Amino acid sequence: MRDPAQPxxxxxxxxxxxxxxxxxxxxAIFGQTDEGPKSPFTCIAVHPSDxxxxxxxxDAAIVIESGRGARRIAFDDLHRLPGxxxxRDTNLAPDDLIVAIELPAFHGRSHYLKVRDRASYAYGLVSSAITVEMDGDQIARARIALGGIAHKPWRLPAAEAMLAGExxxxxxxxxxxxxxxxxxxxYPMNGYKPELARVLVARGLAETTGLEPLQGAAGTAFAASVGGIAGVREVA
Structure with missing residues (x-):
């Protein structure tokens, strides 16, 4: 996508x-459309936003206004897969205007963890945002979203379900x-991503729940660990 000489x-x-x-x-390693290099539908691009x-x-919600009136949609419905x-990056119509972002009350802990090739001027190879709410010594609810692996922020519902009540x-x-x-x-060059994502999720959960020290400044909405790496090798 960055090289204008390439399709x-x-x-x-x-x-x-x-x-x-x-x-x-x-x-991308999830949600991509792959019908071959010449298909007008093929796209394996990733969403770069933190x-x-x-x-x-x-679990944010988006408030949208247009000539048809106002509506509220779940954040997960804002971005779209290539299809x-x-x-198109979003499901917004040309005359839609985002007027508010609503965040539900949150009383747990959160963490944002990102790995990239260098510590500045580089998108994350994989990033993870994790929120955890506890009930005593058990996890009441965990929410996990990953960046750098799909055309939109990618939630992990199977992982979230496994954590509840444990x-x-x-x-x-x-x-x-x-x-x-x-x-x-x-694909041939991004086989490292599933293992890197697994490591980030496991580490992020450990830091968010207190099994490991939480990196980042206390009191921020998302304490963050953002670092650069010299290179990534594929893990069998």
Whole structure:
């Protein structure tokens, strides 16, 4: 998408997708459309935002106004997968205007964790936003959203379901992360992403629940760990 000399259905609808058989190290492992490099529907691009991933984990709602009146939608319904129109990032109509973002009351702990090639001027290879609400020593509710793996912020409902009612443990977090990443579809250059995502989810859950020290400034909505890495090798 960044190279204007290469075909890209998102940038130039109908031109095809160079990444699907080319340089795809940064691309999607969930929710992509792959009908071959010449198809007008193929798109394996990822959503690069950090804020949107955090909003997904907080179950935000979007208030929209247009000539047809006002409406309120769940944040998960704002962004879309490529489907049959990779050029569209959201489900907004041309005359829609976002006038408010609503966040439900939250009394738990949260954490944002991101890994990228360098510590600045680089999108996250994978990022994770995690919220946890406790009931005594048990997890009442956990919400997990990932960035850098799909065309939209990607929730992990299977992992969230496994955590509810359980006591925090490293084994539980590893199993939940593995369940959440089942079904990933990788490409020759991004086979590292499922394992990297599993590590981020397990570590983020451990830090959010207190099994490991939470990185970042206290009192922020999302304490954050953001770092750069020299390189990533694929883990078998």
């Amino acid at each position: 890209c259905n998102k940038r130039d609808p109908g031109s095809g997708c160079a990444a699907v058989r080319g340089f795809n190290r940064l691309h 804020m949107a991933v955090a909003m997904a984990a907080l 049959n129109d990779p050029s 006591r925090p443990s490293e084994d539980l977090f590893r199993r939940a992360a593995a369940a959440g990443l089942e079904g990933a579809r990788t």
